[in-house]
Every structure is written in structure tokens, then in C-alpha cells.
Amino acid sequence: MLVDLLPIALLGGLLGLDVVSFPQAMISRPLVAATLSGALFGDPALGLLCGAVLELIALETLPFGASRYPEWGSAAVVGGAIFVEGGGDEAGTLTMAVLAALLTAWVGSWTMVQLRKQNARWARAWREPIAAGARGSVIKLQLYGLTADLLRGALLTAISYAIFSPLARAALRSWSVEPRLSRAVVVGIAAMVASAAVWKIFHSTPGARWLFLSGLTVGLLLLGVVS
Amino acid sequence: MTPVAPLPTRRAGPLPMRTRASMLLRLLAIQGSWNYEILLGNGIGFCVEPALRLLPEGIHSDRFKRALARQSQYFNAHPYLAGIAVGALARAELDGESPERIERFRTALAGPLGSVGDRLVWAGWLPFCSLVALVALGMGTGPMGTVVLFLALYNLGHLALRIWGLETGWLHGLRVASALANPVLRRGPTELARAAAFAAGVALPLALSRVIGPGRIFIGAVLVAVVIGAIFVVRLEGRLQGWRLAAALLALFAIFSVALR
Numbered sequence: 001m002l003v004d005l006l007p008i009a010l011l012g013g014l015l016g017l018d019v020v021s022f023p024q025a026m027i028s029r030p031l032v033a034a035t036l037s038g039a040l041f042g043d044p045a046l047g048l049l050c051g052a053v054l055e056l057i058a059l060e061t062l063p064f065g066a067s068r069y070p071e072w073g074s075a076a077v078v079g080g081a082i083f084v085e086g087g088g089d090e091a092g093t094l095t096m097a098v099l100a101a102l103l104t105a106w107v108g109s110w111t112m113v114q115l116r117k118q119n120a121r122w123a124r125a126w127r128e129p130i131a132a133g134a135r136g137s138v139i140k141l142q143l144y145g146l147t148a149d150l151l152r153g154a155l156l157t158a159i160s161y162a163i164f165s166p167l168a169r170a171a172l173r174s175w176s177v178e179p180r181l182s183r184a185v186v187v188g189i190a191a192m193v194a195s196a197a198v199w200k201i202f203h204s205t206p207g208a209r210w211l212f213l214s215g216l217t218v219g220l221l222l223l224g225v226v227s
Numbered sequence: 228m229t230p231v232a233p234l235p236t237r238r239a240g241p242l243p244m245r246t247r248a249s250m251l252l253r254l255l256a257i258q259g260s261w262n263y264e265i266l267l268g269n270g271i272g273f274c275v276e277p278a279l280r281l282l283p284e285g286i287h288s289d290r291f292k293r294a295l296a297r298q299s300q301y302f303n304a305h306p307y308l309a310g311i312a313v314g315a316l317a318r319a320e321l322d323g324e325s326p327e328r329i330e331r332f333r334t335a336l337a338g339p340l341g342s343v344g345d346r347l348v349w350a351g352w353l354p355f356c357s358l359v360a361l362v363a364l365g366m367g368t369g370p371m372g373t374v375v376l377f378l379a380l381y382n383l384g385h386l387a388l389r390i391w392g393l394e395t396g397w398l399h400g401l402r403v404a405s406a407l408a409n410p411v412l413r414r415g416p417t418e419l420a421r422a423a424a425f426a427a428g429v430a431l432p433l434a435l436s437r438v439i440g441p442g443r444i445f446i447g448a449v450l451v452a453v454v455i456g457a458i459f460v461v462r463l464e465g466r467l468q469g470w471r472l473a474a475a476l477l478a479l480f481a482i483f484s485v486a487l488r
Contacts, residue, residue, distance in 0.1 A: 020258050021256065021258055021259045021261070022256040022258075022259060023255035023256070024255070024258070024306060024307075025378065025381075025385065026353065026356075026377075026382070029357065029377070031357065031360055031364075031373065031374065032374050035373070035374050036374075038370070039370070044370040044371070045369065047370065048370040048374070049437070049438055052361060052364050052434055053438060055357055055361060057469070057473055058470075059357060059358075060468065060469045060470055061470055062349040062350060062354070063349060064345050064350075065303075065305075065345060066263065066266070091484075092481070092484055094438075095477055095480060095481055095484070096481060098477060099474065099477040099481060102470065102474040105470070106471075106474065116261060116262045116263055117262070119260045119261060119262035120264045120265075123260065123264055123265055123269060124264070130269065130272070130296065132292060133291065133293055133294070133295040135286060135291075135295060138276065138295060138299050139273060139276070141260045141269050142256065142259045142260045142270065144260070145259045145261070145262075146259040149259070171481060171484075171485050174485045175484050175485060175488070176484050176487040176488040177480075177484045177487070180439065180440060180445075182484065183440075184439050184445065184449050185480055186438075186477065186480075187438040187439055188435075188449045188452050188453055188456070189473045189476050189477060190473065191431055191434070191435055191450075191453040192452075192453045192456030192457050192459075192473075193460060193470060193473050194427070194431065195427075195453055195454065195456075195457035195460075196457040196461045197469060198354075198423075198424065198427040199457065200461065201354065201420065201423075202420045202421075202423065202427075205420040205421060205424065206417070207421055208420055208421055208424035209424070211422075211425040211428070212425065212427055212428045213428060214425060215424065215425040215427060215428020215429040215430075216431065216432065217428070218428065218429050219362075219428055219429040219430065219431060219432040219433050220432050222366070222433060223365075223432045223433060223436050223443075223446070224443075
């Protein structure tokens, strides 16, 4: 069982590390993380769909400075895995995958705060050598922080997946709402959060409201073409 | 350490390629030990350290140790723009600027580097790239194409900003404040906000359709529900974050779907 968790834990650890510590190349964004997780479980296309829904929600929580925000890297790995495991098209799979990802992101946010506190404890412990300009202590503090973050993401992913995967399977056995309506509810809620986020970020920018409406018109026209 | 001796001011030469590469790589890990007490402080010391090795006195000298200790104190900046500070501070130390001047510079630079970076990257470039990728997804692009598009586009800006920051900081030293008047930093956030607003309009219906599947009337009904829901979330005015509300609604929906059977 523990060995089975190793690949997903490793992926969650690496992507969790990207959120703040290294290299912040946004491989931790849900769109990427859930797709990679989907690929790990055999279906990147399904992972991408789950990632798109999470990405809409993640638009609201941008990583400003010292603020507390959800940790999407590990969370999207868990969500993508559960969505692919459930077969994607099954009723309720997307709901359970996104819900598991959101709860993981919530806990992930707390673990990031704990990591920052731990980093502060290490910084305090090595204050004297660092104040004396000890090169080894400066580098050691940085490496301790990076390693702890990697372990944090890996543990969070493994524990979260171990809890939510069987829970999702159990819920899906009793799911009653039809697949299409289930998906519509999830993506509708995600789009609602995204629309509100877009409004909050851009409403004070001159012309942004009209550009949004113009974009919406183009999007609806393209929708006609695409479908 | 012995008392500080006044240092002769002399201009440092160009930064060797190996040092530059090392600093750039370390910049990617600048937030590795981020904490609530010294924030980015240790990360700045960690990134400046390869340049300090160029001090003629060597890494075991008092000058090296004093410089590293100075640079590892409290500092705050946006991680992508911290390269400006790292380059400028490395230059100042190698030029033999006085510790007092370096301290004043660190204090003055921290605020602007944080706020400019937040507006340009977190509130501009990141949502813009994310929305462009969602448009691509809605247009039928596959997983590989969508992910590569997002990562390539985003990191083009990300890496360019980090490299430009380090180069500019090193070039201007303590006079780098003028670089913050760069048009990209001044007008970029507004222009990106406009572009992202447009991309958001295009992305929302396309992404909805891609996840739900075809059916104009059904998608139209979902879009109307989305607009009403978004107005509700905006009117909450931060009393409840949207993503927490989403988690609560989904949990209720899951309970309802399971209990109904």
C-alpha cells in the first residue's frame, strides 16, 4: 500500500515545492498538476478536464506575499488522480475529485503556515552563525527549508489521496444525480468563483468591464463555431 | 571579526558567466526558507553569496562574512523581482559601498519590489496565461498542447523578468531605483489586466462547454446561473472566500446526491 503511494507522493511533493520554494515555474497550477497526475494514472486528458475546473477556482487565490492561500500543487495531483480513477464519465466523479482537491488545498494552506513557522524556528536557532556571516549556515537554512517543503507536499499528497480515494469510491457507488448535471453543477460553481475573481481583480482597471463583455461575446460566438 | 576598516570604492568588473548562472539558479530557490520573521532575508544572502566569492579577500575574510551577514537579514520583495535587489546588492558589496548606504538601500527597495511584482505577475501575467490556456482548452487543444502552451507562455515572462532583474541590478548597483520606472513595470499591470479581462470573457463559455459537453440551451442555463452566482460572491465582499464557498457547496451537493438514492 505504502509503495503504491510513492509515485503520487513524489509527484505531489515536487509540485507542492513549486508553489513557493522552487522554482515557481507554475507547474503547480491545477491545469498542469492535474494533467500530470492524470498522466501518472493513465489518462492525461481526463486530468486536464479536472485541472481546468480547479484552475477556474484557483483564479481567485493568487499567491500574494505573506497572505495565506490554498496549496494547489499537491491538491490538484490528488484531484486529478481521483478523477481518472473514477473513470471521468461516471456520475459524481468530477464532484468528488474537485471536492477532494479543495479540501487538500485547504489543509495544504495550513501546512504551508506550519512550514513557515518551522523555517522561522530554524532561522532563530542559527541566528548567531548567520549574523557572523557563516556561509554554511545560510546555505543550510535554505536547504532545510526546501527539503521540508518537498516532504510536506509528498506527505500531504499521500495522506490526502489515501483518505479521499476510498471515500470517493464509496460515494460514487451511491451517487444518484445524472453525470451531465453533476458535471454542470461542479463547473458552474467553479465558473461562478472565477467570474467573481475576475471582477475583483480587474473591475478597477479602465475599460476592463467592456473588454470582458467583448471577450464574452467572442467566446459565445466561438462556442457556436466549436460546437 | 575585527572592526570594520573603510573600504576603497572601486567599480567591479563584469559578472563572470559561471557566477551569473549560479545566482540565477539560486534565484529560483530564493523563497526556500521563507518565514514570518526575516521573510526573504536568508534567500537574498543565499543568492548574493556566489558574487561575494569574487571579493579579492576571499570567502574566509571578514569582509565576506560581514557582507553575507548583512545580506541575510530581513528583506521582502516579489520573488521574480528580487533579482533586481540581488544584482544591485552584489554590485554594491563588490564596489565597496559603505554598510550604511547598503542598509538604507535595502530598506528603501523592499516595498516597491513587492507591490510592483504582485500587480505585474500575480494579478496580471499569471491570470492572463492561465486564461489563455483555458481558451486553448475550450477550442479543443489536447492535454500536451494546453500544458505546453501555458508553461511556455508563462515562463517566457517569468524567466525574462528574473534575468532582466539580475542584469539590471548588477548594471546599476545602488542607482537601480530608476529601473522601476521601466514601462513594463509601470504600464504592464494595467495592460495585462485589460488583456486578462478579455481572455476571461472568451475562456469562461468555452471552458464550460468543454467540461459539460455539447448542448447550447443547457450551457446557456448554466451561464445564467454562473452570472447570478458570481454577483452573489462579489456582494459577499470578502466575508467568505469563493473557493471555500465552492468547497461547502460541493460537499452539500455530494451529500445530497448520495443521500437521495
